[in-house]
Amino acid sequence: xxxxxxxxxxxxxxxxxxxxxxxxxxxxxxxxxxxxxxxxxxxxxxxxxxxxxxxxxxxxxxxxxxxxxxxxxxxxxxxxxxxxxxxxxxxxxxxxxxxxxxxxxxxxxxxxxxxxxxxxxxxxxxxxxxxxxxxxxxxxxxxxxxxxxxxxxxxxxxxxxxxxxxxxxxxxxxxxxxxxxxxxxxxxxxxx
Amino acid sequence: xxxxxxxxxxxxxxxxxxxxxxxxxxxxxxxxxxxxxxxxxxxxxxxxxxxxxxxxxxxxxxxxxxxxxxxxxxxxxxxxxxxxxxxxxxxxxxxxxxxxxxxxxxxxxxxxxxxxxxxxxx
Numbered sequence: 001x002x003x004x005x006x007x008x009x010x011x012x013x014x015x016x017x018x019x020x021x022x023x024x025x026x027x028x029x030x031x032x033x034x035x036x037x038x039x040x041x042x043x044x045x046x047x048x049x050x051x052x053x054x055x056x057x058x059x060x061x062x063x064x065x066x067x068x069x070x071x072x073x074x075x076x077x078x079x080x081x082x083x084x085x086x087x088x089x090x091x092x093x094x095x096x097x098x099x100x101x102x103x104x105x106x107x108x109x110x111x112x113x114x115x116x117x118x119x120x121x122x123x124x125x126x127x128x129x130x131x132x133x134x135x136x137x138x139x140x141x142x143x144x145x146x147x148x149x150x151x152x153x154x155x156x157x158x159x160x161x162x163x164x165x166x167x168x169x170x171x172x173x174x175x176x177x178x179x180x181x182x183x184x185x186x187x188x189x190x191x192x
Numbered sequence: 193x194x195x196x197x198x199x200x201x202x203x204x205x206x207x208x209x210x211x212x213x214x215x216x217x218x219x220x221x222x223x224x225x226x227x228x229x230x231x232x233x234x235x236x237x238x239x240x241x242x243x244x245x246x247x248x249x250x251x252x253x254x255x256x257x258x259x260x261x262x263x264x265x266x267x268x269x270x271x272x273x274x275x276x277x278x279x280x281x282x283x284x285x286x287x288x289x290x291x292x293x294x295x296x297x298x299x300x301x302x303x304x305x306x307x308x309x310x311x312x313x314x
Contacts, residue, residue, distance in 0.1 A: 001234050010230050013262045023296060069263075071230040125226065125260030152214060157221075159258045164249045173205050 001074065003113020004038060004102075010071040010099055011040045012122050018044025018096065023122070024132040027115060029104060029182065031138060035084075036102040036109065036123070043095040052090055065142060075100055082106035116172040119144075119155065127158045140181040142174040220278050221255040222301055227272040229263025236289060237271035242275075243290040247297040256301070269312055275300055284312035 001007055008025060015023045020042035028037045047055070055072050076086040084101035103108045115135065123131045123146050130150070136140045154161060196202055226232075226241040233295045241260055248256055264272050269286035274292060283306055285296055292310055299305050 006233050010233050014227055017303050071232045117238055121238050121241050121260055123246065126256060159248060159256050161249045161252045164245055
């Protein structure tokens, strides 16, 4: 995968499979400490230690654990290659939080990519789940909780063209404004 | 439905009516599902879904239910898109890039003609 945003989408799919009805995506670019941190937190069914060990290791996968794919090991490898790492905290019945950290300006660090499209895919394509996006660049924050929108249009389809237009603009603009702030601060985001 | 004796009964009645309404609504709509497993994502499924969204938005298409779902278990065929027109069988398309997605939206969803070139053959 060529974008961190695609990895985020992949990880969030795991949360949906785990039966979560609330998924919070956080991306934090802290240029002062040269760190990029992303996390996906859900209230799904969680994992016990045995399963946790399996999802971290790509070589344990077998037919019976078919649901355990390559997504997490791939992201782990990408993070470790950039002086970072990947951690998963999970509790059966409570939920899971996956966190990946990267050295922000590492030469091999994948670009963040299209975070807006990742979030829109999840939000519009999975209307029954409450999605939250928390995107931070240093002190600038874009926080979006879709429950307000979903409540406001209750009974209407999320894929009404006017709703699509509104959500696309709101999320894209919110992310872009936050990025612009980073550029103003003299942060080199050439590869984002 | 038994006799209504309380507010709770009324609420249940409303919920049941809602469910029936939802089912009817569902039946009159076109359903589009995009497979979004790890391989699907790597093969461009997010761009495929975005193209479909943009098509709905630009053409003001009404009554479409668009969903994304995890792995459809059809590796090598991604991105996979399933289209179900009201009262018709589900049709599955494979290796749907944005260009093919636009064609599916125009020819199949709008005009009602299945695109035989891109059908998923299992």
